[in-house]
Amino acid sequence: MWCYRGGSISAEPRINDRIRVPEVRLVGPSGEQVGIVPLAKALELAQEYDLDLVEVAANARPPVCKLMDYGKFKYESAMKAREARKNQAHTVIKEMKLRPKIDPHDYDTKKGHVVRFLKQGDKVKITIMFRGREQSRPELGYRLLQRLAEDVQDLGFVESNPKQDGRNMIMVLGPHKKKTEAMAEARQAQEARKADAKANPGRSQNAADTDDVDVENVDVDVEAPAEAPAEA
Numbered sequence: 001m002w003c004y005r006g007g008s009i010s011a012e013p014r015i016n017d018r019i020r021v022p023e024v025r026l027v028g029p030s031g032e033q034v035g036i037v038p039l040a041k042a043l044e045l046a047q048e049y050d051l052d053l054v055e056v057a058a059n060a061r062p063p064v065c066k067l068m069d070y071g072k073f074k075y076e077s078a079m080k081a082r083e084a085r086k087n088q089a090h091t092v093i094k095e096m097k098l099r100p101k102i103d104p105h106d107y108d109t110k111k112g113h114v115v116r117f118l119k120q121g122d123k124v125k126i127t128i129m130f131r132g133r134e135q136s137r138p139e140l141g142y143r144l145l146q147r148l149a150e151d152v153q154d155l156g157f158v159e160s161n162p163k164q165d166g167r168n169m170i171m172v173l174g175p176h177k178k179k180t181e182a183m184a185e186a187r188q189a190q191e192a193r194k195a196d197a198k199a200n201p202g203r204s205q206n207a208a209d210t211d212d213v214d215v216e217n218v219d220v221d222v223e224a225p226a227e228a229p230a231e232a
Contacts, residue, residue: 025065
């Protein structure tokens with residue numbers, strides 16, 4: 001592989017004929033130290049090996065160059081960068097809204113969503129919405145937030161204590177599990193499901209479809225049933 005790579009100035013290293021120094025410290029294809037050699041000799045060796053001469057340490061004196069397949073090197077570097085971006089953990093804050101006198105069934109449902117979000121490694125912003133005369137009973141919201149925090153304490157912790165924000169009361173829960181750990185576990189679970197599907201081809205398609213449901217973006221802002229007027 002012997003070619004001249006021209007083009008505009010970029011952050012890429014100089015290679016082959018673009019290297020403009022009298023001599024270089026040469027590193028062989030397997031990482032072996034060849035030593036300081038004239039540039040012409042280094043280019044000759046690159047031709048013999050059918051490789052590129054790549055400047056890997058331009059600020060060294062003399063510059064360090066290595067014999068390598070530059071096209072393959074760029075491809076592998078791009079794949080590594082892509083994998084790193086794929087595994088990068090992004091901070092996500094989910095939001096859950098509740099009413100001070102929420103129905104027990106709705107509370108359990110919403111608590112289930114909070115549990116799911118925390119297991120995914122996401123933070124959860126809990127908002128208690130007060131209406132009408134409920135605003136005169138902030139202790140109802142505070143007790144509800146305390147109850148929820150205690151119910152999910154194995155999965156998360158109170159990152160931001162309850163505080164009044166106009167007609168709402170807000171608390172933020174943080175997950176004990178890091179986002180990267182949750183992502184790794186999710187991938188393992190997905191791979192396990194695929195392996196199980198291959199091992200059990202007769203498995204119900206409906207069950208398989210259920211396993212693949214993405215719950216991360218489910219709309220969880222479910223309205224509670226109508227409530228009796230708050231006490232004066």
